[in-house]
Amino acid sequence: MGGLSTLSEESQIIKQRKQKALELERQGIELFPNDIRKPERAGAIKKVYGKYDAEALKDVQDPFRVAGRIMALRRFGKAAFASIKDSSGAIQIHVSRDRIGSDNYNIFKKFDIGDIIEVEGRLFRTKTNELTIEADHIRLVTKSMRPLPEKYHGIKDKELRYRRRYEDLVMNDEVLETFRTRARIVQMLRSYFTSNGFLEVETPMMQSIVGGATARPFVTHHNALGIDLFLRIAPELYLKRLLVGGCERVFELNRNFRNEGISIQHNPEFTMLEFYEAYATYEDLMVRTEELFAQIAMDIKGDTKFIYQGNEVDMTPPWRKMTLNQALVEVGGIAEKDLSNRETLLARLMELGVDMPKDEVLGKYLTKLFDLLVEPNLVQPTFITEYPTDISPLARRNAKNPEVTDRFELFITGREIANAFSELNDPRDQKMRFEEQVANRGDDEEIPPEVDYDYIRALEIGMPPAAGEGIGVDRLVMLLTDSASIRDVILFPQLRPLSSKRPDGKGTK
RNA sequence: GGGCCGUUAACUCAGUCGGUAGAGUAUCUGCCUUUUAAGCAGAGAGUCGCUGGUUCGAGUCCAGCACGGCCCA
Numbered sequence: 001m002g003g004l005s006t007l008s009e010e011s012q013i014i015k016q017r018k019q020k021a022l023e024l025e026r027q028g029i030e031l032f033p034n035d036i037r038k039p040e041r042a043g044a045i046k047k048v049y050g051k052y053d054a055e056a057l058k059d060v061q062d063p064f065r066v067a068g069r070i071m072a073l074r075r076f077g078k079a080a081f082a083s084i085k086d087s088s089g090a091i092q093i094h095v096s097r098d099r100i101g102s103d104n105y106n107i108f109k110k111f112d113i114g115d116i117i118e119v120e121g122r123l124f125r126t127k128t129n130e131l132t133i134e135a136d137h138i139r140l141v142t143k144s145m146r147p148l149p150e151k152y153h154g155i156k157d158k159e160l161r162y163r164r165r166y167e168d169l170v171m172n173d174e175v176l177e178t179f180r181t182r183a184r185i186v187q188m189l190r191s192y193f194t195s196n197g198f199l200e201v202e203t204p205m206m207q208s209i210v211g212g213a214t215a216r217p218f219v220t221h222h223n224a225l226g227i228d229l230f231l232r233i234a235p236e237l238y239l240k241r242l243l244v245g246g247c248e249r250v251f252e253l254n255r256n257f258r259n260e261g262i263s264i265q266h267n268p269e270f271t272m273l274e275f276y277e278a279y280a281t282y283e284d285l286m287v288r289t290e291e292l293f294a295q296i297a298m299d300i301k302g303d304t305k306f307i308y309q310g311n312e313v314d315m316t317p318p319w320r321k322m323t324l325n326q327a328l329v330e331v332g333g334i335a336e337k338d339l340s341n342r343e344t345l346l347a348r349l350m351e352l353g354v355d356m357p358k359d360e361v362l363g364k365y366l367t368k369l370f371d372l373l374v375e376p377n378l379v380q381p382t383f384i385t386e387y388p389t390d391i392s393p394l395a396r397r398n399a400k401n402p403e404v405t406d407r408f409e410l411f412i413t414g415r416e417i418a419n420a421f422s423e424l425n426d427p428r429d430q431k432m433r434f435e436e437q438v439a440n441r442g443d444d445e446e447i448p449p450e451v452d453y454d455y456i457r458a459l460e461i462g463m464p465p466a467a468g469e470g471i472g473v474d475r476l477v478m479l480l481t482d483s484a485s486i487r488d489v490i491l492f493p494q495l496r497p498l499s500s501k502r503p504d505g506k507g508t509k
Numbered sequence: 510g511g512g513c514c515g516u517u518a519a520c521u522c523a524g525u526c527g528g529u530a531g532a533g534u535a536u537c538u539g540c541c542u543u544u545u546a547a548g549c550a551g552a553g554a555g556u557c558g559c560u561g562g563u564u565c566g567a568g569u570c571c572a573g574c575a576c577g578g579c580c581c582a
Contacts, residue, residue: 012519012537012554013535013554072545074544074547075541075544076543076547077540078541092544094543096542112535127543128544130544147520147536148519149521149535150519150520150521150534151535152534153520153522154520155521157516157520157521157578159578264580355582495577496577
């Protein structure tokens with residue numbers, strides 16, 4: 001696509017625009033002035049005077065001064081209408097030669113769609129009853145050297161929208177709306193935890209030993225220390241060190257990095273909220289999660305029931321709870337007697353087109369089958385509990401059945417949104433599980449290659465009984481903004497660079 | 510990693526059976542002082558993603574590659 005070239009300087013439109021800019025400059029017009037006083041906001045003016053009819057506006061003597069981007073321009077020789085957009089909304093202006101004088105009007109004639117301008121004048125209503133500013137003064141604020149996308153269809157190509165989010169934001173108002181909602185959700189999460197006595201902290205993004213999740217990390221190198229560092233895949237082990245240190249309620253709201261595939265619900269860097277609460281169990285966290293999510297839904301949607309991608313989601317507590325095995329039987333159609341039968345599980349996986357090694361722990365087979373057969377069907381909020389211990393190395397064993405842990409994952413609209421458990425705080429058990437993990441690692445890059453003995457040491461100092469949870473913030477935002485792709489809730493999602501050169505000259509792959 | 514689809518003007522898109530490139534918006538020129546996807550008349554604007562191949566001739570057919578989307582793993 002021609003539009004994807006980095007700077008298509010040759011385009012005649014751009015040449016013409018630069019030419020016009022030069023002409024304005026020669027006439028002594030500043031193209032990028034820096035003495036614009038803070039303008040009034042289009043949205044605020046509309047909010048107040050939207051109620052005034054033509055008669056009432058005649059009594060409003062005060063002029064209003066706005067600044068914004070010209071989004072539409074309809075010229076008629078000696079007068080023109082334009083739509084001026086700022087971050088609060090758009091307002092129409094009317095510019096006539098008789099009112100601003102022919103010198104100024106000739107300058108205005110050189111303004112283009114996309115330019116940012118300042119306009120001052122009184123309000124009136126047009127024949128078609130649109131609230132409009134009759135310009136007394138008009139001034140260029142920032143010259144635009146490049147044409148905006150088509151005014152009616154805007155910018156639709158998803159690749160262009162993600163690569164040039166600035167243009168997407170200019171053209172598609174709902175984009176800013178989505179990110180405003182995102183900001184509100186983040187703010188609500190933060191204030192929920194803060195007001196419940198949780199301390200917000202920041203723990204290392206660069207870690208010398210990865211941990212806290214099963215995922216391939218990004219590797220970087222610290223020159224002065226002469227060591228490789230990993231971008232964190234989770235903050236968990238540091239937050240639990242803080243529990244040891246006496247921070248009984250902590251949370252961190254920040255980015256994690258996982259060196260894995262990119263998909264409609266995966267971005268290499270994503271935002272996670274992790275919180276830890278001493279003297280609580282995973283069952284307490286279920287209640288907390290219900291309360292928190294219902295509260296956010298009420299605030300954003302005005303209801304705990306809302307539509308996501310055509311399906312109604314009902315977040316009214318309490319939510320459905322099932323054990324992993326129950327879900328596999330009832331939703332996944334696995335026979336109960338097969339749940340511990342490696343051969344039949346493997347055979348079923350083969351049927352589904354998944355070839356897994358024969359020597360994996362049973363939990364891997366069960367969760368893989370769950371991913372395929374159950375997860376997509378969990379549309380309404382559902383807590384899945386009793387995850388096998390062999391795939392939950394940081395979770396506390398269930399008191400009655402040590403083969404499973406006191407853990408849940410939360411699924412909504414067929415996606416994992418949260419993962420929580422009562423924390424393992426017995427350093428002996430933790431050490432055993434870590435060492436076993438590392439011993440069986442092979443060359444699995446998703447498993448840390450070394451045991452974090454300092455974390456064991458911390459547990460030996462003593463971590464109070466606690467429960468912790470991670471919430472996928474991007475996915476929560478997707479749910480509440482009815483976004484189909486994680487890229488729609490991340491301002492600058494990761495894409496392959498357009499022209500990255502490899503040493504072998506073969507392009508980017 | 511696999512499958513399907515896409516990539517043509519700044520943007521949104523057509524392009525038939527293989528015959529040498531089209532529209533709308535935007536831009537430029539002219540007309541136009543109440544329009545709102547303003548209107549009317551005219552003009553300019555293209556490495557048809559890239560590289561090869563088949564052919565007298567390729568946007569179109571074939572192969573490879575790049576980037577993206579969706580689905581699967």
